Amino acid sequence: MAKELWKGNEAIAEAAIRAGCKYFFGYPITPQNEIPEYLSLHLPQIGGCFLQAESEVAAINMIYGAAGCGKRVMTSSSSPGISLKQEGITYMCGAELPAVIVNMMRGGPGLGTIQPAQGDYYQATRGGGNGDYRHLVYAPATIQEAADYVQKAFDVADYYRNPVMILADGMIGQMMEAIEWREMPKRELPEKTWATTGTKGERKPNVINSLYIDPNLCADHNDRLAKKYAAMEENEVLFEEYNTENCEVLFVAYGTPSRIARAAIRQLEKEGIKAGLLRPITLWPFPSKALKAAADQASVKAVVDVELSMGQMIDDVKIALEGCKPVAFVGKAGGVVPTPAEVCAAAKAAIGR
Amino acid sequence: MTNEIMIAGFGGQGVMAIGKTLAEAGMKEGKDVSWLPSYGPEMRGGTANCCVVLSEEPIVSPIVLEPTELIAMNLPSLLKFEPTVAQGGTIFVNSSIITEKVQREDVRAIYVPCLEIAQELGNLKVANMVMLGAYIQAMGNLGVETIKEMLVHMFTGPKAKLVDLNIEALRRGAACVQ
Numbered sequence: 019m020a021k022e023l024w025k026g027n028e029a030i031a032e033a034a035i036r037a038g039c040k041y042f043f044g045y046p047i048t049p050q051n052e053i054p055e056y057l058s059l060h061l062p063q064i065g066g067c068f069l070q071a072e073s074e075v076a077a078i079n080m081i082y083g084a085a086g087c088g089k090r091v092m093t094s095s096s097s098p099g100i101s102l103k104q105e106g107i108t109y110m111c112g113a114e115l116p117a118v119i120v121n122m123m124r125g126g127p128g129l130g131t132i133q134p135a136q137g138d139y140y141q142a143t144r145g146g147g148n149g150d151y152r153h154l155v156y157a158p159a160t161i162q163e164a165a166d167y168v169q170k171a172f173d174v175a176d177y178y179r180n181p182v183m184i185l186a187d188g189m190i191g192q193m194m195e196a197i198e199w200r201e202m203p204k205r206e207l208p209e210k211t212w213a214t215t216g217t218k219g220e221r222k223p224n225v226i227n228s229l230y231i232d233p234n235l236c237a238d239h240n241d242r243l244a245k246k247y248a249a250m251e252e253n254e255v256l257f258e259e260y261n262t263e264n265c266e267v268l269f270v271a272y273g274t275p276s277r278i279a280r281a282a283i284r285q286l287e288k289e290g291i292k293a294g295l296l297r298p299i300t301l302w303p304f305p306s307k308a309l310k311a312a313a314d315q316a317s318v319k320a321v322v323d324v325e326l327s328m329g330q331m332i333d334d335v336k337i338a339l340e341g342c343k344p345v346a347f348v349g350k351a352g353g354v355v356p357t358p359a360e361v362c363a364a365a366k367a368a369i370g371r
Numbered sequence: 372m373t374n375e376i377m378i379a380g381f382g383g384q385g386v387m388a389i390g391k392t393l394a395e396a397g398m399k400e401g402k403d404v405s406w407l408p409s410y411g412p413e414m415r416g417g418t419a420n421c422c423v424v425l426s427e428e429p430i431v432s433p434i435v436l437e438p439t440e441l442i443a444m445n446l447p448s449l450l451k452f453e454p455t456v457a458q459g460g461t462i463f464v465n466s467s468i469i470t471e472k473v474q475r476e477d478v479r480a481i482y483v484p485c486l487e488i489a490q491e492l493g494n495l496k497v498a499n500m501v502m503l504g505a506y507i508q509a510m511g512n513l514g515v516e517t518i519k520e521m522l523v524h525m526f527t528g529p530k531a532k533l534v535d536l537n538i539e540a541l542r543r544g545a546a547c548v549q
């Protein structure tokens with residue numbers, strides 16, 4: 019198929035439609051507004067529903083309702099809006115409802131700024147809501163990946179009966195790149211026998227709920243969820259390795275900073291320093307084993323974590339490494355993107371050059 | 372070969388459109404391309420810019436810090452970005468509204484009276500296409516035929532008459548390059 023030029027936000031919206039999503043509920047916020055804008059035009063054309071809710075809290079609960087009806091549904095927002103959705107996300111994990119939630123991150127804390135940032139890593143991977151819950155987090159670094167992983171996310175959400183988050187920074191939402199629309203491999207999905215679609219007097223009503231007032235039943239529920247999360251950790255880890263073999267410096271970065279790191283790798287190569295990149299594509303589950311294996315190479319003198327935050331993923335990097343190599347950090351929060359030169363300087367400092 | 376282009380001007384001058392056209396033409400010619408707009412709390416009449424990268428290799432970062440080419444559609448853009456242009460780079464100046472000259476001597480400067488030419492053609496909206504014509508002529512990195520094909524696809528039905536106007540704007544822009 020011929021390549022087409024797509025803006026990240028619009029590609030995400032189109033990918034949702036291609037994945038069979040007919041329902042979208044959201045509330046406007048920069049830098050993700052092209053997602054609802056695109057869907058407000060195109061969902062009604064395919065007999066779907068686009069609705070601008072009165073708030074993010076309303077939108078996430080509309081998602082809960084539509085997912086409960088067994089329909090493919092999506093919401094999108096940016097950092098402060100995603101904070102408002104946290105209660106809904108833990109309820110959806112508790113009630114085991116599949117949906118796709120897009121967070122096009124901007125600078126924080128609070129209202130922060132509308133420029134790209136990655137300050138919501140903790141919130142996305144640890145959960146900003148209450149209770150022991152987990153959900154997959156995909157972090158696309160190109161528009162092609164954004165289009166691909168949104169389509170995949172709907173399948174994965176249905177497969178596990180769990181929400182899935184797409185976590186990207188505002189730059190991925192705003193930029194345009196050439197992409198190809200390609201069919202993602204389909205999973206065999208269980209029928210949604212649990213959905214509340216009306217009994218027609220032929221079966222017992224389905225109940226969708228996250229309340230288990232009997233502590234024994236609630237403990238069983240948590241055990242069952244934990245098994246599901248363990249299966250995700252076992253089967254869903256995704257990452258990309260670039261130039262890591264025998265590298266001296268190992269960068270770890272996701273989204274836009276992974277692209278800055280690749281520019282830094284080119285620069286360092288000119289200066290005779292071999293650097294590589296391990297780029298997590300799933301942030302949860304985190305590619306700990308792959309990172310440890312790459313860092314364990316005798317050639318690696320230091321691991322350098324690059325983020326658009328003051329250092330959040332670095333915790334997962336340190337957990338993965340188990341102290342095997344020193345970890346340095348370079349990053350900026352609040353909407354400013356570090357330059358390749360700054361990343362190079364941090365790498366050289368980390369290996370004493 | 373990689374072109375890292377900064378295109379800047381007032382909102383409404385077609386800055387984003389120049390960038391999109393360059394990116395799409397590059398894509399059609401098999402290059403790797405990226406287009407990154409400035410977005411922020413801008414106001415009407417304020418400045419806007421976008422970065423375009425056209426490359427024979429896979430693009431790593433879409434952020435342009437040291438442009439190989441600058442297209443300055445207004446004075447604030449020239450003042451802001453002239454110092455960032457790479458040595459040996461090219462600066463395209465919309466000389467209709469920028470009376471200042473490029474100060475640096477290690478870059479090539481090309482002056483294009485976009486508005487006057489557009490006025491002669493009878494449609495001020497093609498001022499950005501005049502600039503695009505100058506860019507393509509000076510850089511030789513994109514085929515003018517590619518852009519013409521895109522125009523034919525872009526303007527159909529009652530707008531089809533705009534194809535020839537835009538092609539003429541490209542040609543007149545190209546003629547500004549010595």
